[in-house]
Each structure stands twice: as C-alpha cells, then as structure tokens.
Amino acid sequence: MSANQSPAGKQPTATYDSAFLRACRREPVPHTPVWFMRQAGRSLPEYLKVREGIPMLESCMRPELVAEITLQPVRRHGVDAAIYFSDIVVPLKAIGIDLDIKPGVGPVIEKPIRTRADLARLRDLTPEDVSYVTEAYGLLTRELGATPLIGFAGAPFTLASYLVEGGPSRNHEHTKALMYGDPELWADLLDRLADITAAFLTVQIEAGASAVQLFDSWVGALSPADYRRSVMPASRKVFEAVAGYGVPRIHFGVGTGELLGLMGEAGADVVGVDWRVPLDEAVRRVGPGKALQGNLDPAVLFSTRQAVETKTREILDAAADLEGHVFNLGHGVLPTTDPDALTRLVEYVHTQTAR
Numbered sequence: 086m087s088a089n090q091s092p093a094g095k096q097p098t099a100t101y102d103s104a105f106l107r108a109c110r111r112e113p114v115p116h117t118p119v120w121f122m123r124q125a126g127r128s129l130p131e132y133l134k135v136r137e138g139i140p141m142l143e144s145c146m147r148p149e150l151v152a153e154i155t156l157q158p159v160r161r162h163g164v165d166a167a168i169y170f171s172d173i174v175v176p177l178k179a180i181g182i183d184l185d186i187k188p189g190v191g192p193v194i195e196k197p198i199r200t201r202a203d204l205a206r207l208r209d210l211t212p213e214d215v216s217y218v219t220e221a222y223g224l225l226t227r228e229l230g231a232t233p234l235i236g237f238a239g240a241p242f243t244l245a246s247y248l249v250e251g252g253p254s255r256n257h258e259h260t261k262a263l264m265y266g267d268p269e270l271w272a273d274l275l276d277r278l279a280d281i282t283a284a285f286l287t288v289q290i291e292a293g294a295s296a297v298q299l300f301d302s303w304v305g306a307l308s309p310a311d312y313r314r315s316v317m318p319a320s321r322k323v324f325e326a327v328a329g330y331g332v333p334r335i336h337f338g339v340g341t342g343e344l345l346g347l348m349g350e351a352g353a354d355v356v357g358v359d360w361r362v363p364l365d366e367a368v369r370r371v372g373p374g375k376a377l378q379g380n381l382d383p384a385v386l387f388s389t390r391q392a393v394e395t396k397t398r399e400i401l402d403a404a405a406d407l408e409g410h411v412f413n414l415g416h417g418v419l420p421t422t423d424p425d426a427l428t429r430l431v432e433y434v435h436t437q438t439a440r
Contacts, residue, residue, distance in 0.1 A: 100233040100295045105166040109296060109333035109355050111376050111409035117401065117438035118165035119431045120235070122337070123417030124158040125170040128424050131157050141186040142178060145171045148221035155225055159232060162428045163435075166233045166296070167225065169289065171218070173239025173300055174247065176285040179214040182206065182248070190252065197251040199263060201270055207277045210284040218285075222292030233296060235335075236289030240301035241278040241319035248274075257306050264315050275319035283326035290330045298335040299323060299353070305340025312344050317351050324352025335378060339416055345370040360415030364403040376409025383414045386426045393426065394433055401437060 100106060105118040126132040132154055136144055144150055154170040174192045178184055183195035198206065212219065225234055239247075246260045247253070254260070264271045286297050304316060324334050336348045337357030349356045349371045358367040358379035367377055385396045397412075404410040412434050418427065 099231045100229075103165065103231060103233050103295075105233050105411060106295060106333060108409045108411050109335070109376050113440070115440055116435045117404070117410055117412050119412045119434050120164045120166040120168060121158070121162075121414055121418050121427060122168070124162070124164060124427070125155050125168055126157075127420045128418050128422040128427070129157055129161065130424070131161075141172060141188075142175070145175050146217045148217050148224060151217075151221040152224040152228065155221075155234070156228060158427075159229070161424060162431050164431055166235050167229055168235040168298070169218075169222070169225070169237060169294070171237070173237075173244065173302075175218075176210050176215065176238065176281050177244065177248070180208050180210050180281065192247050193252040194248055194250075197259070198248040198274065199259065201273075204270075204273060204277060207274075207281065210281045210288075212288050215285065215288055218288055219292045222289065222294070226293035234294055235296050235298055236286060236294030237298040237300060238282045238285045238289075238323075240299045240304065240336075240338075241275040241282060241323065242307075242316045243301050243303045244278045244282070245271075245274055246303045248278075254303075257303065261306075264311070268315065271315060272318070275316065276322070279319040279322040279326075283323045286323070286327050287330075290327060290332055294332065296333040296335060296355075297327065298337060298357070301336065301338040301341070301348070304338045304344065305342075307344070309343055309347060312347050317347060320348075320351040328352070333376075337378070342367075342370075346372060349375045355409070355411065357413070358415065364400060364407065364410070368407055373408075376411065377404070377407055378411040378413050380413065380415040381430075383416055383419050383422070386419070386422050386430070390426075390429065393430060397430065397433060398437070401434070 104114045107114045108118050135153055151170050155167050158164055159167050174184055185193055187193050246257055249260045249263055333354045335355040336353035339359055342362040345356055345367055355376040355378050356371050358377055360380050360382035364377055381400055385393055
C-alpha cells in the first residue's frame with residue numbers, strides 16, 4: 086500500500102491528518118511542517134542533563150530515558166513531528182556485533198567485517214532483540230497523541246561502511262575495495278544488512294511509528310553508476326519490506342545531489358535534500374510523485390536572526406510549487422546550536438506558510 090492511500094494496519098489514526106503526514110502524502114497542509122534531524126539531543130541543555138554519565142548506547146536502551154529525550158524538542162520547539170531517539174548502529178549491537186560509540190569519534194567496530202566468514206556474525210534481528218524499542222514507543226505514542234513519531238534506521242551502505250572500515254571513514258577505502266574487488270560478497274553483505282534494517286523498521290512501525298526515515302549518511306561518496314549497481318538493490322529491498330504498512334518512507338543522505346533521482350527511485354515517498362542543491366533544482370532531479378524534505382544549512386543558525394529568516398525565505402520560495410514539502414535542515418542540528426534559534430525558526434516557518 087502506498088503512503089498516499091488510507092492508513093493501514095497499526096498506523097496511528099490520531100496522527101493521520103497532521104501537517105507532517107499530509108505533506109509526506111503531497112496533500113494540502115495548514116502550514117509547512119517542520120522537524121529537525123538530530124533534534125532529540127545534542128543542543129538541548131535538558132538533554133545533556135538527563136544523559137549525564139550515561140554512555141550513548143546505554144541511553145538508547147532505556148525506554149523511559151529514550152521517551153524523555155524524544156519528547157524534549159517537541160515541548161521546547163513545537164516541531165510538527167518527533168523523531169525516535171536512537172542510533173543507526175543499535176540494531177547491529179542488538180544482534181551481538183562488538184561495537185561502541187566513542188565520544189568525539191562515533192561508532193567503532195571491534196572486529197571489522199571483511200570476509201565471507203564474517204557474514205555469519207550478522208544474524209537476523211528479532212523483536213525480542215530490541216524489546217526496549219517497543220516499550221519506548223508505547224510510552225511515546227501515548228504522550229505524543231496527534232504528533233507523529235518518526236522511526237529510523239541506517240541504510241545498508243552506511244552500516245556496511247561502518248562494519249567494513251571499523252568506524253567512521255573519510256575516504257571509505259576498505260569499503261570501496263570490497264565493493265569493487267568482491268562484488269558478490271559485497272552484494273551478500275548489503276542484502277543481509279537490508280534484512281536487518283527492514284526488521285528494525287518493522288518493529289518501529291508495528292510499535293507506532295507514523296513514518297520512517299532511512300539514513301544513508303555516507304552514500305554521497307559514490308557515483309550514480311556505483312549507487313545503481315551496488316547499493317540501490319539493498320535500499321529498495323528495505324523500502325519494499327515496509328511498503329505494505331502505508332507509512333511514508335523518507336530517504337536521506339549527505340552530499341547526494343547527484344543521487345537524488347536514484348534515491349527516490351529506490352522506493353522513498355519523500356526524498357531528503359541537503360543544503361548543496363536548491364529545492365527547485367532538487368525537484369527536477371527527483372521527478373514527479375515525491376515530496377521533498379529540507380534543506381537549510383545547519384550552520385546558518387549561527388548567524389543573525391535576519392540572516393536565518395532570509396535563507397529560510399529562499400527555501401520556502403524554492404518550495405512554493407512543490408506538491409509536498411517538509412522543512413528541515415540539510416543535515417543534523419549541530420551540537421553548539423542555540424536552542425532558541427531552532428524555536429524561532431519553527432515559528433517563522435509556521436507563520437510564513439500559514440494557509
């Protein structure tokens with residue numbers, strides 16, 4: 086079932102007519118909806134307070150803490166959607182991969198996956214592996230009411246890059262060496278990760294997610310030809326696995342201006358755009374039948390209020406003819422962002438686009 090049809094299964098009916106979901110379905114909205122990637126945490130003093138002394142991965146496994154962090158930006162900023170507080174490596178940790186999220190570094194894998202024998206370490210993900218996710222969703226959907234809750238997962242390519250490199254990488258040399266040098270092993274690795282990712286999104290949808298976003302943070306490192314041949318089949322498999330639930334599916338990557346059309350073709354209902362491509366150009370690249378999400382440069386928020394409003398107005402003007410537009414940053418909220426700047430931005434977008 087398409088995200089443009091009536092809700093199916095366990096789609097929360099209270100959220101169905103929200104501005105966010107209407108925009109995702111390319112329907113008329115009372116105002117342009119706003120949410121921010123990485124809004125749950127990072128820049129908020131209340132987040133830093135509740136997270137104090139708690140490692141990142143542990144914080145993702147405490148349902149009451151997850152619920153509190155997820156709700157904080159909704160209370161403070163009045164955003165049109167919440168996004169579930171977690172990390173893209175959580176499902177890998179849940180199936181037994183030895184990893185940690187090191188402050189200032191990111192996810193670090195103890196034993197990288199680089200051979201066919203290593204694939205055996207990537208077992209199927211079950212709902213029992215992430216029971217804390219289901220519990221946290223229960224707390225959140227009761228509290229959020231008509232505010233949609235976005236679930237998310239890392240896309241197969243980005244998860245593969247972490248696994249193969251052993252951590253964050255600037256050049257992805259081990260990843261590309263495997264992709265080019267052993268395409269059969271690479272395809273099997275991404276296929277396995279697609280199954281794990283689809284299972285993780287399914288858990289979230291069945292627990293109450295109103296939409297899901299697939300983050301392919303590192304895929305901008307690839308050419309369109311490499312994406313189509315070596316990545317898109319796995320991403321498509323993820324999107325197809327959850328298509329029957331009827332929830333909007335968002336796809337986002339960084340530096341993906343040359344890949345926007347292909348990312349939509351992979352199965353997304355909404356394509357996220359970073360700040361490098363204007364939205365009116367992005368709609369040409371993506372083509373008809375998709376909503377767009379984005380795309381204010383997160384660094385703009387460090388400028389003056391007038392500058393923020395000017396850049397925001399440019400984005401709203403570029404989006405004027407879109408069938409569906411969800412306002413967001415072109416990437417995540419930066420850690421030292423003034424929270425008040427985000428609150429003012431939400432109010433400005435709502436005021437400027439009120440129908």
